Amino acid sequence: MATALLSLAALQLDFGRAAEAQLPATGLLDLSVESITTDVSDPTIVEVADDGTIVFAERKGAINRITADGTQTEAGVIPVSANQCAGCPTEDVPLEEGGLHGLLLYPDFSADGGQLLAYYSVPGSLGTAPVTPNHPDAGGDPAEEGIFRLSRFTMTGGTLDLASEEVLLENATEWYECCHYGGDIEWLADGTVVLSTGDDTNPHESNGFSPHDANEGRDAFNAMRTSQNPADRRGKILRLDVDDLDGDGSLVPADNPHVGDAAYDPYVYAMGFRSNYRIDVDPVSQAIVVGNVGPDAQRPDAARGPEGHDEVEVVPAGGGSNHGWPMCIGDAEAYVQYDAFGADNPGEPFDCADTVPAQIHYTYHPDLSFPAMAHGITRTAIAGPVYRYDGDGEYAFPEAYQGQFLMLEFSRNSMVTVPFDSDTATLDTTAMAPALLGSLTGPIDATIGPDGAVYVANYGAGFYNAPGGSIARIVPRGLLDGVLPSDAGADSDATAPIALAAAALLVLLFPARSRELI
DSSP, rough: OHHHHHHHHHHOOOHHHHTTTOOOOOOOOEEEEEEOOOOSEEEEEEEOTTTEEEEEEESSSEEEEEEETTTEEEEEEEOOOOOOOSSSSSSSSSOTTOSSEEEEEEOOOOBEEEEEEEEOOTTTOOTOOOTTTTTTTSSOOOOGEEEEEEEEEEETEEEEEEEEEEEEEEEEESSSEEEEEEEEOOOOOOOOOEEEEOOOOTTTTTSSSOOOSSSSGGGBBGGTTTTTTTTTSSSEEEEEOOTTTOSSOOOOOOTTTTTTOOOOOOOOOOOOOSSEEEEETTTTOOEEEEEEEEEOSOOOOOOBOOOOOEEEEETTTTOOOOOOOOTTETEEEEEESSSSSSSOOOEEEOOTTTTTSEEEOSSSSSOOOOOGOSSSSOEEEEEEEEEOSSOTTTTOOOOTTTEEEEEEETTTEEEEEEEEETTTTOOOOGEEEEEEEEEESSEEEEEOOOSOOOEEEEOOSSSOOOTOOOEEEEEEOOOTTSSSOOSHHHHHHHHHHHHHHHHHHHHTTTTTOTTTTT
16 A cells, blocks of 8 residues: 555656646546456467457467357367476476467468467477577577477367477577567468567576676576577567468568578567567557566666666567667666676676667656556566457447557556557557556456457466466446546546556555566
8 A cells, every 4th residue: 555655646746747648538447357268277368260269378288269159168288398287298397487378360260260370388399499590509508498389280160180280480498597488479461470589588697687698608698699699589579471472482571671681580570679478560550569578677777777677669560670688678778788797897888779769668666757657566568459440349449449559567457558650650658548457367468359349368366377367358338437537638637647646556456466477
């Protein structure tokens, strides 16, 4: 309660800046959450086919189907390497935070089945990590690495055919040190797909700052070897032609931004990410919105760099951008270089001049630059969809939500709306507004259904085998009388600080938990 009041007080320090936050015309808390199923175990991704069939994946490899009549079945289980997984293949060293982290249905998928893509950690792959063909010196020690795999499977009716697997891409994964594997897969309009991959770097020995330990034997503690290494596929957004649409016999799109550059792995579309677990593609601009989970430093340090931020980044259509990690964070703030990591010998700050700043960046503390994010003290930024829906489904959101980026906050159990300008591929952060406060439980993925609802995978309240998980949908329910005015006019300017402060108080009354899950 005391923390909530502190956040409330912080928001009142500057009514002028907080009042810049224009709330959607539909008002605060005009959405409700309906549970579809709680028969889940650590759900990680939810997809909805055009006929309304729901398919969701779980961390431990299960793929489940819910048909239009509500019947839920387990379609199959992809064997994965994951810790705290009783049903997973036995291994001497299962991969911490491993599992099934990516799922994407083909556009013609239906209740009758179809094809899907999955990204998962391969059991028994330690010591067999792929060496990228053109770059044998890409970061890491293959003896200490295993595999994350992107594959295509076929589902017939309600049954996943494991024998149908077609391996499309394999990515090296450091096996003994945890974390950050990414795994989101999304279609672009041209039929290619983009895949997020995290920095695969241990964050726990850099005091919450940038891990760039270049000492011998410390590869797993150096994100420069992955995120800033153009030859490596980690810490990136990759783009693939999974169906070889151009018929050249390669899954590398010929127009990828670095094709022909010998310094780059040809799949690299954008680079410089830490934990880009969930991404989404704006259907109009084809820009990619990225939720990038940041490190844990509670305060800046002149000898180390800025405090930890979570970020929302935007990759422009066509890619080619560098988002800075582990050199920079937030508004392109530079970390300090260390010649010998861990020693008391800071060098010069990194050069962030050619990196792309995050469009949203927030810390553990209330920040009046982003007053809508003052509603919590933990951080895990998750990119939901940009809401664009032109159907006549019964759960279509009000018009004010068209073009709104739906940002999920895994640790705060909340959702925030931010207008997205498709012409400039920018988020209007002056118009951020809380939309759902505390009514989600570890929201980890979201998608728009054919009925206009937003379907959410709630991971649950914990790390592994978490209670309280569900598949749910967000639907409109109408303005709550007396909460906010029904139109975003002058009155909204006056009430914005109060509403945002109330949001901080509401959500901080809910139990928070550590955000370093993904």
